[in-house]
Amino acid sequence: MFGRHRLVWLEGDGWRHLLSTVPDQWSASIERWYRSDWPLVVRRQDADIRSGELSVGLAQPPDPADGIKKRLPLRVPFSHVYRSAAPLQLRAAIACAPDHWRPQLEALAAEAEAAGITLRVFGSLALQAMTGVPYLTPGSDIDVLLQPDSRRQLADGIRLLSRFGSRVPLDGEVVFPCGEAVAWKEWAAVSDSAVRSRVLAKSRMNVRLASTEELLMQLGGDHD
Numbered sequence: 001m002f003g004r005h006r007l008v009w010l011e012g013d014g015w016r017h018l019l020s021t022v023p024d025q026w027s028a029s030i031e032r033w034y035r036s037d038w039p040l041v042v043r044r045q046d047a048d049i050r051s052g053e054l055s056v057g058l059a060q061p062p063d064p065a066d067g068i069k070k071r072l073p074l075r076v077p078f079s080h081v082y083r084s085a086a087p088l089q090l091r092a093a094i095a096c097a098p099d100h101w102r103p104q105l106e107a108l109a110a111e112a113e114a115a116g117i118t119l120r121v122f123g124s125l126a127l128q129a130m131t132g133v134p135y136l137t138p139g140s141d142i143d144v145l146l147q148p149d150s151r152r153q154l155a156d157g158i159r160l161l162s163r164f165g166s167r168v169p170l171d172g173e174v175v176f177p178c179g180e181a182v183a184w185k186e187w188a189a190v191s192d193s194a195v196r197s198r199v200l201a202k203s204r205m206n207v208r209l210a211s212t213e214e215l216l217m218q219l220g221g222d223h224d
Helices: 011-023 022-038 090-096 102-114 123-131 151-164 186-188 210-217
Strands: 007-010 040-042 053-059 071-077 081-085 119-120 141-148 170-175 181-183 199-200 207-211
Touching: 007 011, 011 022, 011 071, 022 053, 022 071, 090 102, 090 119, 090 123, 102 119, 102 151, 119 181, 123 141, 141 151, 151 170, 151 186, 170 186, 181 186, 186 199, 199 210, 207 210
Parallel strands: 141 170
Antiparallel strands: 007 040, 007 081, 040 053, 053 071, 119 141, 170 181, 181 199, 199 207
């Protein structure tokens, strides 16, 4: 099943299905995505989602008047998805970042790669890289995804994000093998605690409080 943040591309019938079901004020945005063949982004699945459907989202560029990015919650039949992909790797999006961020992002990507860590991006930077449309504003964060394979990789990744997070506005999540995600800043805040902690974990279907011990048990390899 497709997890949160995964990118999906629709065939023509999928776009036409959306246009027939959404409010009129959303039509222009959907038609633009259709003409450009831009991907939609998988979001948390609606509680009443029907079999054979997928909950996706389309984030509009910031409104020139108030800077608000409106997010359109959509549903599409699986049968209309002709391609899907993991979120963009950080390295692929750096060229679209503001000049003053690029040196630090290049250094972050290089250190992550040297440590065997793959960092991906979602949110405004990813959308700007995929569409060429301005999404980033002076108040934007850089949303990153860390998907560790081991406890060692998790610890190294958190240290890396914490260090670079003091230089550029990094935000985002740690995604565990089960697909549940925890804000990396929240994980960093509790990971040094000797007391068993609980963190807010988001899955493709719901949000719950999960114990750090439970999540760590999913990771193999070396302990920190």
